[in-house]
Amino acid sequence: MNQDLSLQEVKKEWHGSLKSYVIGFIISLLLTSASFLIVVFKVLAGQTLIFALVFLALVQSICQLLFFLHLGQEAKPRWETMIFFFMFIILLIIVGGSLWIMQDLNDRVMMDMSSMNAEKTDD
Structure with a gap:
């Protein structure tokens, strides 16, 4: 065929x-x-x-x-493929950076239970 x-x-x-x-x-x-x-x-x-x-x-x-x-x-020169991989790299940077920022904010803002109990006993 x-x-x-x-x-x-x-x-x-x-x-x-x-x-x-x-x-x-x-x-x-x-x-x-x-x-x-x-x-x-x-x-x-x-x-x-x-x-x-x-x-x-x-x-x-x-x-x-x-x-x-x-x-x-x-x-060739496969412009669509190169653009797709560039977009994929940008997407990974955005998602990875967002997750990194959210984890850092979680660590900085949220207190663990031991420090919460210590604050309650100090009052």
């Missing part, structure tokens, strides 16, 4: 075609359903459940990047 097509023609066939969107939708639907069913029927528990859900979320995000955003399917 695709034997007579060049690589660029095969990429154009998949980029934005109904076939790629339907395949991506079905895979996303299956991964979402699997996550939901694992939680509802308590198939896994504790750390195993968390790792399974994170794994399924990562697989689904990769699926959406490939089938819906068509990341990595452009000709």
Whole structure:
């Protein structure tokens, strides 16, 4: 079927075609359903459940990047891919910085129980 097509023609066939969107939708639907069913029927528990859900979320995000955003399917110099990774780094900096600030505020503002009891006995 695709034997007579060049690589660029095969990429154009998949980029934005109904076939790629339907395949991506079905895979996303299956991964979402699997996550939901694992939680509802308590198939896994504790750390195993968390790792399974994170794994399924990562697989689904990769699926959406490939089938819906068509990341990595452009000709060189791959500007979309570079922009995506730059955006991802910025997102990590924002989320990591926010978590760091919130943890620092929690440590500085919230008193532990021993210091609260010491203040009560001083009064």
